[in-house]
Amino acid sequence: MTTETKDATTSTLAVLDIEAITTREGWNPRTHDDETEHQALTASVRAQGILQPLLVERTDVGPVLIDGHRRLAAARAAGLTAVPVIERTGDEGEAAQLAAALAANLRRSGLDPIEEARAYARATEAGWPQRRIAEAVGCSRRHVSERLRLLRLPESVTEAISDGVLTLASVPRVEAVAAVSASVAEGLVAALRDGAATSADLTERPDVVLSELAEHRPEGLVLATLPGYLDLSHLLDPEADAELSARAEAAGVSGVHLTVEDLDAARAYGCLIEFTEREDSYWRRGWVADSPWLTDRARLHIERVEDRAAEREREDAVRRAADDQARAEHAARDAEARGEDPQAAAASVAGESDGERRARERAEAAEDRRSARLANLDLGRRALLAYDEPQAITTEMARALALAALHHHQAEAARGLVLCHERLQTTETRTTKAGAMSEKVSYAEPDEAERALSEWIEGARTPEQVIGRALQALALGWFADQAALPRSERRPGVVPGRWGGGIAAGLPALAAALARPVLPERIAAQLRESHDPEALAA
Numbered sequence: 069m070t071t072e073t074k075d076a077t078t079s080t081l082a083v084l085d086i087e088a089i090t091t092r093e094g095w096n097p098r099t100h101d102d103e104t105e106h107q108a109l110t111a112s113v114r115a116q117g118i119l120q121p122l123l124v125e126r127t128d129v130g131p132v133l134i135d136g137h138r139r140l141a142a143a144r145a146a147g148l149t150a151v152p153v154i155e156r157t158g159d160e161g162e163a164a165q166l167a168a169a170l171a172a173n174l175r176r177s178g179l180d181p182i183e184e185a186r187a188y189a190r191a192t193e194a195g196w197p198q199r200r201i202a203e204a205v206g207c208s209r210r211h212v213s214e215r216l217r218l219l220r221l222p223e224s225v226t227e228a229i230s231d232g233v234l235t236l237a238s239v240p241r242v243e244a245v246a247a248v249s250a251s252v253a254e255g256l257v258a259a260l261r262d263g264a265a266t267s268a269d270l271t272e273r274p275d276v277v278l279s280e281l282a283e284h285r286p287e288g289l290v291l292a293t294l295p296g297y298l299d300l301s302h303l304l305d306p307e308a309d310a311e312l313s314a315r316a317e318a319a320g321v322s323g324v325h326l327t328v329e330d331l332d333a334a335r336a337y338g339c340l341i342e343f344t345e346r347e348d349s350y351w352r353r354g355w356v357a358d359s360p361w362l363t364d365r366a367r368l369h370i371e372r373v374e375d376r377a378a379e380r381e382r383e384d385a386v387r388r389a390a391d392d393q394a395r396a397e398h399a400a401r402d403a404e405a406r407g408e409d410p411q412a413a414a415a416s417v418a419g420e421s422d423g424e425r426r427a428r429e430r431a432e433a434a435e436d437r438r439s440a441r442l443a444n445l446d447l448g449r450r451a452l453l454a455y456d457e458p459q460a461i462t463t464e465m466a467r468a469l470a471l472a473a474l475h476h477h478q479a480e481a482a483r484g485l486v487l488c489h490e491r492l493q494t495t496e497t498r499t500t501k502a503g504a505m506s507e508k509v510s511y512a513e514p515d516e517a518e519r520a521l522s523e524w525i526e527g528a529r530t531p532e533q534v535i536g537r538a539l540q541a542l543a544l545g546w547f548a549d550q551a552a553l554p555r556s557e558r559r560p561g562v563v564p565g566r567w568g569g570g571i572a573a574g575l576p577a578l579a580a581a582l583a584r585p586v587l588p589e590r591i592a593a594q595l596r597e598s599h600d601p602e603a604l605a606a
Contacts, residue, residue: 131155
């Protein structure tokens with residue numbers, strides 16, 4: 069039987085001696101063979117023979133196999149001496165033969181993406197453009213281009229694609245990483261193989277996967293997150309970077325904080341790995357695995373630390389010189405007052421050695437500490453005598469305690485004052501289109517409320533009134549019914565000590581007991597229904 073194609077290629081059905089058929093290295097698109105499948109196919113061929121003819125090409129050296137490598141191997145293993153074939157003849161050359169073998173394998177879905185890509189590459193090497201390969205195989209030119217691009221990836225990545233560890237959906241992520249750092253791309257593949265991440269993770273949240281890789285990097289991989297902290301022990305080589313390591317140690321620098329400035333510099337240099345479609349304008353993030361670049365940035369940060377230290381040293385020198393001058397002048401005045409030579413006294417102070425100066429400064433510091441301790445003890449005795457049992461509570465004493473207490477609860481107390489004092493509210497009566505009357509209540513703004521609170525405390529005339537008003541303000545802030553406000557504006561106050569111990573541990577029960585006589589039933593019921601044990605007891 070003979071057929072003709074539009075490319076003037078003819079095909080003839082024949083039976084050939086199995087030994088007459090030759091194969092060419094690299095012509096089989098399939099590179100992964102399964103031994104179990106081979107044994108099953110051999111058993112089938114032994115029982116039923118070759119059901120689908122092999123495809124061969126007539127050449128000057130005899131028939132060359134184009135498609136059917138597994139069937140030919142099974143026939144040989146089964147002991148067959150002849151096999152049915154379809155012999156092709158044409159003038160398209162090796163590229164056409166490769167395209168025919170590739171198309172046959174693709175129809176059976178027998179190739180993984182990397183095998184397919186290598187077959188396309190061999191066809192292009194034989195002289196076919198991508199457009200013609202696509203027409204011969206029956207796919208788009210873009211598909212051929214995308215497959216060929218896979219071959220630019222590191223070998224470990226292509227192996228992961230062949231093994232199904234890395235899905236095609238995740239390939240663009242790895243391509244973007246490999247374009248900057250092949251070692252990081254290989255690290256991602258290792259993380260996929262180890263189960264530390266999945267292809268879905270890499271596709272959906274590559275930033276998270278890279279952050280995990282930076283934190284738990286494999287041996288030999290330097291990967292820094294920007295902005296972030298870089299431990300110099302993970303970057304600097306003790307021998308190659310000995311000079312920089314020594315400078316870092318002398319400056320007290322064990323690591324550097326890489327900033328947004330470093331991130332921009334890495335982007336400009338071209339060593340930044342980033343995913344801009346997920347970039348948060350408030351928190352930009354990238355990764356760098358370029359050790360020389362990171363070493364240069366570490367050197368820049370260390371130089372800045374050294375410059376700051378040198379500047380502080382200069383400032384200290386100026387300060388010490390000023391101190392020495394002041395002490396010399398003081399010594400001269402004291403000497404003159406005693407009738408001694410002031411110049412000699414000043415020269416004696418100015419002539420101090422560094423060791424003598426440090427010894428004097430230590431002695432002065434020790435004397436300052438001793439004097440401060442004695443002053444503190446004197447303060448304690450005086451305060452005990454004056455205030456432990458005062459004869460009367462003055463307005464100033466009450467105001468000091470009230471302002472100190474309200475300082476930490478100013479916003480809550482002012483809000484409670486607004487909710488419970490009508491003078492800080494404005495009621496507007498409106499008539500709706502239906503003729504009904506409605507009221508709208510407006511409350512004083514926070515800054516106005518806080519001014520009113522301050523004026524209320526300052527306006528108290530007696531110590532008792534100061535304490536009473538402070539207690540009222542706190543109670544209003546803690547117990548006012550927030551339901552009077554729209555839900556978005558509610559800010560319930562929490563009595564200190566409710567969620568922890570410390571000095572305020574007994575305050576919730578005490579506050580509830582003091583507030584109980586003035587609480588309306590609605591608020592008292594809400595307090596009883598709360599989960600606060602002290603409130604329930606009250």
